[in-house]
Amino acid sequence: MGHRTVRIHHVGHIVENMTQAISLYERLGFDVPPPNCPAMPRREGAAPEPFGAANTHADFADSFLELATRVTEGDRGSLPADTRLVPLEAPAEVVPLLVERIGRTSADLASRLDRFQGVHILMFSSPAIDEEAERLTGAGVRHGGINTVRRAAPEGAGVPVETIRYLEIDGEGPGAGPGTVAEGRLGFVADLDPDVQGARRLDHPNGAVDLVEATLCVADPELALVRRRYETYLGRPARQQGPAHVIDLDGAALRLVPGSALATVLPGERPPALPAFVAYAVAVRDPVLTRDLLHRNGLPVRDTPTGDPFVPADAALGTAVVFRPAV
Template sequence: MPHDTTRLHHVGHIVEDLAEASVLYGRLGFSVPPPSCPGMPRSAGGAPEPFGAANTHADFADSFLELATCLKAGETGRLPADTRLVPLEAPAEVRQRLVERIGETSADLAAYLDRFQGLHILMFSSPAIDDAAARLTSAGVRHGGVNTVRRAAPSGAESPIETIRYLEIDAQEPDTGTGAGTVPEGRVGIVADLDPGIQSARHLDHPNGATGLAEATLCVADEELTATYHRYAAYLGRRPRQEGEGLIFDLDGAALKIIPKSALAATLPGEELPALPALVAYTVTVRDLPLARDLLHRNGIPLRETPTGDFFVPAKAALGTAVVFRAG
């Protein structure tokens, strides 16, 4: 029977300063377009000003890396100068709810940053998201149901409108204080597969040769490994395989790696934990590993080797997350 979760859809890197992060990702060899941010006048007749949250993507054919930050009044200097404002244009009865939802998103991002700057979002891709929602419900996994949002598609896409359908997994106990759409390690959910006719219109070529999102690494306390295994087995409808002290959930062309704290030094030498549990790294595949390594050396990016032959940028040099490069 086909699985209803097939690969990684995206990971979200939450940063303090999006301008700084955009420059860093350029030095890492990713093509990152100007970010977008909601805009709203602060006074009647005034020009729209950024508020809430801003984000941008490094895109691949069937996945992407998200960079996001939250904004407070007067913090627009933390946005790149070319940030694209998206004015809120909606009927009054809808507009207020939009403002509330953007405020909720911004508050979530602020809470993540209070934990640490780094990875806090992990989304899996699904060709059948309604089936995935039904399976989660049958398995007793709390989630917010399938939501639908629409936005303008990029220029050159096959459709002028991009439809995004997603669900977010909630903490199993309503009174844990983690909030809706949040589990202990951050925001985890399932998103309908990206539309190839729309995704192909985005900038998919990267100077480092990156071709896709291959793996996310979650580190947990040793005593929480079994419970985390059971959670993700329910989320994904799959069983993992053992690899050393860790567990690997194999998806179609990608994977989730869950490691205990005791295995971090062997998995990512020299890395330190910001908190537990934590999404500590993501892995991208590249067409030419030596070429990617040379580009990073030229750009002054420090690198370390993994025991499996990959190389990675340490979290201290990459705003809180290790970035692993692997031959595709």
């Protein structure tokens, strides 16, 4: 079987306050729509109130950046006023199951935030998700099988419903939970439907056109083990580039960096924990114009050793955001 993984599907930035996060992403130059959040009445006859988890995306043609936050009772103040509440509409016997699933998602977000605010989700794109599941099983990688969810497609899409098929990789070792590895939530998603994705907001003031890299920082003694793990996950070999190990995808890459070298790869950066997703990179049309926008919006800008501008993690809610010239 040939390589089935083609690119990074999305990264998930888990934040404490969605209003603050959207404001940051707008200053970074991304066009971010109002978040969605499930809602249900707290008592019979009352208006639906947000609960569980809220999220939104900064979208590109083949990938996106996700912002997600937990929502607790009475926590409406952390959500923007224009948050789109999505009432739970299901047969009465199904509602408790939906509430339980949403509650698990919220609890998972809370546990990630207890660790640190930042990127905790990395999903890869696959044009053949069923074959991907078979390949992972054959390679001895534990996962929860393929899940299917459906949601309303955005206005202007060619279909009324968007179907999402995905799988999550299970952790290894004693006490490892389903659907999560040490560094966060990791898995594979079927390629985005171009008709559906094209109906979303794709024109960003910073000129960003794609998500092209994720950086995972690991403890130095664990680097070889993590490299082998990701080579197995992705079915591709890693190459060494300075202190980092890079797994090339089609138009994207995963960069594995030992903790001792993070400040070399991203000057001034320190990992919040190990292992951790510490940065992602987007391709932009004109890095000079992007740099100017960042400065105008009052954000600090550093340079990678290759001259790419990036906003450090301490100014970007826990993750460094790198801007790279589009090829």
